[in-house]
Amino acid sequence: MVLIFPWASQTGAKQKTTVRLLWDDQNLYIGYDCEDVDITAQFTERDDPTYRDDAVEAFLNPQPSQTEVYFGLEMSARAVLYDYVSIQSAKYVLKRFNLQDVQLATHIDGTLNMSGDKDKGWSLEVAIPWANFEELARRPEPGDIWTATFNRWDGVEPDRRLSMWVDPLDPSPNPHHPERFGDLVFVK
Numbered sequence: 519m520v521l522i523f524p525w526a527s528q529t530g531a532k533q534k535t536t537v538r539l540l541w542d543d544q545n546l547y548i549g550y551d552c553e554d555v556d557i558t559a560q561f562t563e564r565d566d567p568t569y570r571d572d573a574v575e576a577f578l579n580p581q582p583s584q585t586e587v588y589f590g591l592e593m594s595a596r597a598v599l600y601d602y603v604s605i606q607s608a609k610y611v612l613k614r615f616n617l618q619d620v621q622l623a624t625h626i627d628g629t630l631n632m633s634g635d636k637d638k639g640w641s642l643e644v645a646i647p648w649a650n651f652e653e654l655a656r657r658p659e660p661g662d663i664w665t666a667t668f669n670r671w672d673g674v675e676p677d678r679r680l681s682m683w684v685d686p687l688d689p690s691p692n693p694h695h696p697e698r699f700g701d702l703v704f705v706k
Contacts, residue, residue: 519536519537519538519668519683520534520535520536520537521534521535521536521537521668521669521670521681521682521683522681522682522683522685523679523681524680524681524682524685524686524691525679525680525690525691528678528679528680528691529676529677529678529679530672530673530677530678530679531555531672531673531677531679532679532681533552533553533554533555533639533672533679534552534553535550535551535552535553535574535670535672535681536550536551537549537550537574537668537683538551539702541658541704543648543657544645544647544648545645545646545647545648546578546645546646546648547643547644547645547646548576548643548644548646548668549641549642549643549644550574550641550642550643550668550670551639551641552572552574552595552639552640552641552642552670552672553638553639554572554595554628554637554638554639554640554672555628555636555637555638556633556636556637556673557572557595557626557628557629557630557631557637557639557640558571558572558595558630558631558633558673558674559571559572559573559594559595559596559598559630559631560631561594561596561598562596562598563598564598564599564600564616565599565600565601565613565616566598566600567600568592568593568594568598568599568600569592569600569671570671571594571595571596571598571671572594572595572640572671572672572673573592573593573594573595573670573671574592574593574642574668574669574670574671575590575591575592575593575667575668575669575670575671575693576590576591576593576644576666576667576668577589577590577591577604577666577667577668577669577693577694577696577699578591578651578664578666578702579664579665579666579696579699580651580654580655580658580664581654581655581664582663582664582665582701585606585665585696585697585699586605586606586607586696587603587604587605587606587654588603588604588606588665588696588699589601589602589603589604589617589650589651590602590603590604590611591617591620591644591646593622593642593644595624595626595630595640595642596624596630597622597623597624597642599617599620599622599644601615601616601617601620602615603615604694604696606694606696617646617647617650618647618649618650619647619649619650620644620645620646620647620650621644621645622642622643622644623642623643624640624641624642624643625640625641626640627639627640628640658704659704660704660705660706661703661704661705662703662704663701663702663703663704664701664702664704665696665699665700665701665702666683666699666700666702667682667683667684667686667693667698667699667700668682668683669681669682669683669693670682680693683700684698684699684700685698686698
């Protein structure tokens with residue numbers, strides 16, 4: 519899938535992001551390919567605010583019958599993970615929540631945090647063990663459906679842009695609309 523740019527008011531380059539998903543008995547795998555002419559990622563510690571860096575996001579709801587709770591993963595070009603559980607009715611995020619045994623890998627085609635040169639882009643792959651979702655759902659089987667959205671924050675203020683898989687129909691850049699997540703259908 520290729521991410522779209524819902525907000526014309528945002529400045530900054532419209533750089534292509536492609537997302538791919540796979541799954542097996544152990545993990546959900548998500549891969550992002552991000553075109554980027556100036557790769558920036560300052561934060562280095564888990565649960566730092568990676569959404570302020572060049573970052574990609576996966577918001578996953580393993581129980582589509584409800585839209586109040588979902589898992590958030592925000593991952594920078596440095597492969598730094600910020601993960602949480604979002605509870606929409608309370609407008610609250612459980613930041614102390616940590617997914618277990620998540621594996622991240624990144625590749626940067628350019629120079630990180632060096633403006634003035636021209637980078638080509640970066641990619642990130644993540645493997646998320648199914649055990650992390652046990653409180654809300656069993657391990658998926660072919661035919662099961664979750665809801666999700668995949669996003670990218672690109673650039674630095676004031677030229678920052680959000681691209682998304684699903685348009686949240688919000689007048690301002692805000693990806694946190696679980697009622698608008700798309701269907702993630704598990705096929706064999």
